[in-house]
Amino acid sequence: MKIKNQVNPYIYGIGRKKESTAIVYLVPFSDSNSQAKFEVNGCLGEQYFQQNFTYLNQINLPLKKVNLENQYNIIATVKGGGLTGQADSIKLGIARALCKINKLNFRSILKYEGFLKRDARVKERRKYGLKKARKASQYSKR
Known part of the structure; x- marks a missing residue:
């Protein structure tokens, strides 16, 4: 039985780009001795993004801008x-x-930095009569 007005211990947000969709949960973190964890699909974020620190720094930018770096566990x-x-x-x-x-x-703050913009660019569909979305077979005059 679900209790009404029950306070959830986490906050979530949904993000999309191209074909990917992410559901992100921010869970409050209070231990000052250790670092907040970042988990993607059940494994560590560093392991999931193959130690690519460009991706990891890019993901943490919104938290850095509002000075909440080690205050939330991120589960995506x-x-x-x-x-x-x-x-x-x-x-x-x-x-x-x-x-x-x-x-x-x-x-x-986040809107000024451009973190709340949804990048709506997606792959263009293939049209009939063409090889790809815009690539046509070579034209021969004779």
Whole structure:
């Protein structure tokens, strides 16, 4: 039985880019001795993104801008796309979750930095009569 007005211990945000979709949970973290954990699809973020610190730094940018780096555990579930699209979708999910925490202060900071923009570019569909979306077979006059 679900109790009404039950306070959830986590805040979530959904981010998308290209074919990837990320559901990101921010869980409050209070232990000052250790570092907050970052988990993607059940394994560590460093392991999932293959020790690529460009992706890891990009994901942590929204938290750095609002000075909440080691205050939340990040648990993300990602589907589809490649590593770049997944990293960007996690970043958007974190930014949207941070807006739910403190909308008045964080939204203006994150919006100015461009973290709340959804990149709507997707792969163009293939058209009939063509080999790919725009590639046609070579034209021969004679």
